[in-house]
Amino acid sequence: MRVMIILPMREGYAADRAGAISLLVNRLAGPDDLVVGSPVEGTPLPGGTFVPVPPISPLWSVFSDNFRYLIGLRKVIRQYRPDLIEVHNKPAIASSLARVAPTQLILHNDPQEMRGASSPRQREALLERVRVITVSDWLRRRFLEDLDPAVVEVMPNCLDLGALPTPAPRRAPVVLFVGRVVANKGVDAFVRAWTTIASHVSGWKAVLIGADRFGIDAPRTAFVDRVEAQADIAGIAHLGYQPHPRVLEAMAQAAIVVVPSRWPEPFGLTALEAMASGAAVIASPSGGLPEVVGDAALFARPDAPGELETALLTLIGNDELREDLAARGRERAQIFDIGPARARLVALRLQALKR
Template sequence: MTVLTILPPRESYSSNSAGAISLLVSRLAFPGDVVLGGPVDGAPLSGGRFRPIHDLGRAWHWLSHSARYQLSCQCVARRLRPNLIEVHNKPQLALAMSRFAPVQLILHNDPQEMRGARSPREREKLLSKLHVITVSDWLRRRFLEDIDAAPVTVMPNCIDLAGLPPRAEPRAREILFVGRIVADKGVDAFVRAWGNVGRRLPGWSASMIGADRFQKNAPRTAFVSAVEREADVAGVAHWGYQPYEVVLQAMARASIVVVPSRWLEPFGLTALEAMASGAAVIASRNGGLPEVVGDAALHANPDVPDQLENAILHLASNDSERKALSERGLVRARQFDVIMARQRLKFIRTQTMELSGRSHR
């Protein structure tokens, strides 16, 4: 079966600056899958057969970037004649591609904030033309809000447990934040909390990794500058953007990883990576995070006074509780291993083809 996977136009499939969607696509891709995306800086990720489409839109220079991207994808589909097309996070593009083969629209973010899926009528149209997959049940509920019940498949994000760096033993007495340095991710609450409790935890340190974007040349915003100034005062080390391998190594060393998102997280991949790395996790309850961590995290609201501070104090001061949470996290993470995820994806693809009435070539 030939599967054509289409990334969002701004999503980088570069091994140097891949975002969460690209990392997931690369993990799940079968050898014959063709992955379409914009041009990459350096080597592409290893999953599938990556095909950049930067040259195909030049003939339509008067059109918008998204329109040129769509036409480029359609040209590839017309020549490739895939059995199945998977479109990530772009409802309008998914509809346009449904002319060429059965389509699976895979949603990683809130559909009610996407063009082509904001209204109930738009979402009903999508369901009539293609198969919808969401990475969490929270996203599934958002998609089905205010429309009649309909089949929407939940396929959680996954992680390659075998590819993680070795877990440090003993672990460093370090508390870590990893993520975009934006207000939605609660990094300012992390800095605030450490500033309030750090003096009460001798021998412990706090660090944050991230920038405004998942790229080396991420813009230096006023928010980033303000948070880093506050971090200097609070005693939080800040390392800026780091490659994915470095992030995983830091998680494998740290005793505690804090995920204090204010944003309604569609899934919460950072929390999964932290659990799989053996860290004890503190997380908010927003969006799909509770589905990811289950009972393997301590919950704290970043904006309720003292909640985050008390959670940090409790775990840092309690070795047995920290160890128990770490062990539960490791067990929990096994449910999201890439081996099982690829088996599930293969089943979903076959089911979609059968329902479409089109046979494999």
């Protein structure tokens, strides 16, 4: 079975700019899978065989970037003639490509906020053309909202647990935030909470890893400048964007990882990585995060007065609780290991070909 995996146009398939979708595709792609996306500088990630979308004639320059990307995808499809097309996170592209080959759509974000799936009528039409898969049950419910019952499969994100850095036998007294430095991720709530409690937690420090976007060329924004200035005042080390291996190394050392997202995380890969790395986790109780962490984290709403501060003080002051949450997190992470995920993906691909 020749499978062609379609990345979103702005998803970089390279180590220095890979987001969550590229990292997942890299883990799961087999040697015969074709991974299609925008051209990358340097070496693509090793999963599958990377095929860059070819340049489009200047005659098409009057059309949108998305339309020109679709034209490029059609060229690649005509060249390789896949048995199955697997589109990540782009309903409109999946709907269009379904005319040329069996197609399944894997959704990583809220479909009600996506072009081609925002209305019930659009989502209903999608189900007639493509097989829909979501990375969490929360996303599945969002897709099916206001629709008659229908088959939408769930395939959670995964990790290759055997490839993670070895957790430190003695965790550093560090509270770590990892993620994009944007309001939705609650990074400013993390800085606010640490500013409030820092004088009460002698011997501990806070570290912030992230930038406005994934990649070494992430732009400076007013929000990034403001958060980093506040972090300086609070004594929080901010390291900017770091490659994914460096992020995992930091998680393997830190005692606590905070995931204080304001928006409903569709899955919550950072929380899963933190649990698998042996850190105790504090997470926002929204979106798909509760599905990921189960009973292996403390929950705190980022903007509820005192909740994040209280959770931090509770974990910092209770060694036994931290160790218990870390142990439960490592155990829970096992259900998201790469072996079961690969088997699930193969089964879903075979089902898609039988539609």
